[in-house]
Amino acid sequence: MVVTDKAGKIVPGLELKDFTLLDNNQPSNILSFHAVDGTLTKADPSVEVILLVDTVNVGFQAVAQVRQELDKFLRENGGQLAEPVSLFWFTGDGVQARQVPSTDGNGLATQVDQMDSRLRTITRSEGAYGAIERLQLSIQWFTTIAQSEAKRPGRKLLIWMGGGWPTLDNPRFDISAKGQQQYFDKIVQLSTVLREARISVYSVSLGMPGVGTYLYQDFLKGVKTADKANAPNLGLKVLAIQSGGRVLGPDNGLAAQLDKCVEDAGAHYTLSFDPPRADRANEYHDLKVKVGQPGLTARTDTGYYNQP
Numbered sequence: 217m218v219v220t221d222k223a224g225k226i227v228p229g230l231e232l233k234d235f236t237l238l239d240n241n242q243p244s245n246i247l248s249f250h251a252v253d254g255t256l257t258k259a260d261p262s263v264e265v266i267l268l269v270d271t272v273n274v275g276f277q278a279v280a281q282v283r284q285e286l287d288k289f290l291r292e293n294g295g296q297l298a299e300p301v302s303l304f305w306f307t308g309d310g311v312q313a314r315q316v317p318s319t320d321g322n323g324l325a326t327q328v329d330q331m332d333s334r335l336r337t338i339t340r341s342e343g344a345y346g347a348i349e350r351l352q353l354s355i356q357w358f359t360t361i362a363q364s365e366a367k368r369p370g371r372k373l374l375i376w377m378g379g380g381w382p383t384l385d386n387p388r389f390d391i392s393a394k395g396q397q398q399y400f401d402k403i404v405q406l407s408t409v410l411r412e413a414r415i416s417v418y419s420v421s422l423g424m425p426g427v428g429t430y431l432y433q434d435f436l437k438g439v440k441t442a443d444k445a446n447a448p449n450l451g452l453k454v455l456a457i458q459s460g461g462r463v464l465g466p467d468n469g470l471a472a473q474l475d476k477c478v479e480d481a482g483a484h485y486t487l488s489f490d491p492p493r494a495d496r497a498n499e500y501h502d503l504k505v506k507v508g509q510p511g512l513t514a515r516t517d518t519g520y521y522n523q524p
Contacts, residue, residue, distance in 0.1 A: 217460060217484060217485045217486065217487065217505060217514055217515065217516035218460070218480050218483070218484050218485075218514070218515045218516075219483075219485065219507055219512050219513065219514050219515070220512070220513055220515065221511055221512055221513075222511045226479055226480070226482060226483050226484075227483070227512055228251075228253035228254065228255075228482075228483035229251075229253060229483075230251065230485065230507070230509070230512075231249075231251070232246065232249040232487075233508070234507055234508045234509060235249070235485070235487065235505055235506070235507060235508070235514070236505070236506040236508070237487065237489055237503070237504075237505055238502075238503070238504040238505075238506065239489070239491065239492065239501055239502075239503060240501050240502050241502070241504075244489045244490075244491075244492075245489060245490065246487050246488070246489055247487075247488045247489055247490055248486075248487065248488045249485070249486070249487045250485065250486045250487075251483075251484075251485050252482075252483060252484050252485070252486075253482075253483045254481075254482030254483045254484075255482075259370065259371060259481075259484075261369055261370035262299055262300055262370065263299050263370065263371045263372065263373065263481035263484075264299065264300050264301075264302060264317050264370060264371075264372045264373070265297075265299050265300065265301045265302070265372075265373045265375065265477075265478055265481060266301075266302045266304060266361070266365075266372055266373065266374045266375065267286065267301060267302065267303055267304065267375050267377065267474070268304040268305075268306055268311070268361075268374065268375065268376050268377060269282055269283070269286065269303075269304070269305050269306065269331070269377050269378075270306045270354075270376060270377060270378030270380075271305070271306060271307050272306055272307060272308055272350055272353060272354060272381075273350055273354065273378055273379070273380065273381050273382070274378045274379075278378075278422055278423070281422050281470075282377050282378070282422060282470060283328055283331070285422070285469075285470035285471045285474075286325075286328055286377070286470070286471075286474075287325045287328055287329070288471040289321075289470075289471040289474045289475065290321040290322070290324050290325040290328065291321055291322060291325050292321065292471070292475075293321075294322075295320065295321035295322030295323075295325070296319065296320075296321060297318075297319040297320070297321045297324075298319075298478065298481065298482075299319070299478065299481045300317035300318060300319055301317060301318060301319070301321070301324055302316070302317045302318075303324055303327055303328065304361070305331055306354075306357060308353065310357055311357045311360065311361060347382035347384060348382075348384065350381055350382055351381050351382045351383075351384060351447060351450075353381075354380075354381035354452075355381070355402065355406075355450060358406070358452075358455075359402075359405065359406060359409065361374065362374075362406065362409045362410055362413050362415055363409055363413075365413040365415055366409055366412045366413035368413075370414065371414045371415075371416075371481075371484070371486075372413065372414060372415045372416070373415075373416050373418060373461070373477060373478065373480060373481055374415050374416070374417050374418065374461075375418040375420060375474065375477050375478075376417065376418065376419055376420070376452055376456075377420055377421070377470065378419075378421055379419065379421040379423075379452070379453075379465075379466065380419055380451055380452025380453055381451075381452060382447075383431075383432075383447050383448040383450075383451045384446075384447035384448070385428075385431060385446075385447070385448045391446060391447070393442075393443070396442050396443060396444075396445045396446070397442045397445075399442075399445040399446060399447060399449065399450065400439060400441070400442035400444075400445035400498075401442075402450060403439050403445060403449055403450060404498050404521045406450070406455065407438075407458070407519070407520060407521055408520070408521060410455070410459050410517075411459075411517055411520060415459060416456075416459050416460045416461040416480065417452070417455050417456040417459045417461040418456055418461045418462050418463075418464070418477045419452050419453045419456045419461075419462075419463045419464070419465075420464045420465050420470060420473040420474060420477065421464075421465040421466040421470075421473075422465065422466055422467070422468060422470050423465070423466040423467075423468075424466060424467075425466055426466075429466065431448070432448070432451050432453035432454050432457075432463070434448075435448045435449050435451065435454050436454060436457055436458065436518070438458070438500045438502060438518065438519040439500065440500040457518065458517065458518045458519065459517060460515050460516040460517050460518075461477075461480075461515075462476070462477060462480070462515075464476060464477065485514075487505075491520070491522050492522070493524075494522035494523055494524045495524070496524065497523055497524060498521045498523070499521065499522045499523070500519060500520075500521055500522075501519055501520055501521075501522050502518070502519050503516070503517055503518055503519050503520060504518075
């Protein structure tokens with residue numbers, strides 16, 4: 217959890233007494249609390265920053281620009297990174313990790329220079345079938361990354377470079393009750409594994425805002441039942457906000473966007489609580505953390521699925 221002031225600046229130095237946890241708008245007892253200020257106290261293990269370059273949902277020209285901005289970010293401060301960084305490369309063949317986590321930005325930049333700049337290897341059309349396939353492939357590998365990171369301790373920032381995958385929000389994408397159930401099951405799975413892996417998701421992208429840039433804001437509320445589930449509920453930007461991360465861009469300053477994301481690896485807070493008894497499987501609970509000091513906002517998981 218990260219706390220910010222009205223200007224968006226991260227606030228360290230808060231104590232347990234400054235926080236109130238609401239579960240479905242009911243006060244919940246905080247069982248444990250840990251604060252990291254990023255200077256006097258460091259996270260142990262260190263917060264890992266995962267940078268993922270998306271070539272499946274981004275065009276060739278944009279990928280080239282992303283690589284330039286990524287190189288710029290990695291070589292800042294003489295190439296000395298504040299947190300260990302992992303590089304992932306997402307293509308039609310899946311996700312490949314190019315190097316173990318490292319604080320050597322220059323070494324990682326060299327890895328970026330050696331990356332294959334292929335676009336997508338998907339051979340289907342760019343129409344509806346292509347959109348469906350890219351959605352399925354993206355969610356599949358996004359889930360694989362989260363499941364893998366859940367086996368490792370510590371907090372992680374997963375920064376997805378690209379606007380995300382297709383959300384199939386066009387009315388022509390009619391969905392059956394079976395399809396909605398499948399979407400709901402995936403929503404529950406991702407919500408749970410992201411929390412267990414302690415992953416905050418970030419969406420950064422290049423370009424200019426276009427039609428539908430902010431459509432994701434209509435799908436930020438938690439999905440309580442399968443009949444309310446649709447593909448946009450699985451959008452990258454929706455998952456980012458719901459996990460306590462951020463959505464930045466589109467604009468031409470991708471390196472600056474990355475800097476803002478990585479700031480979240482500094483001062484942060486961790487708390488735990490005992491959830492109430494669940495009456496049924498996959499019972500959705502809304503979460504809010506309020507900060508007692510005026511003008512401060514806590515950014516954290518917005519909900520979870522409780523189990524009997």
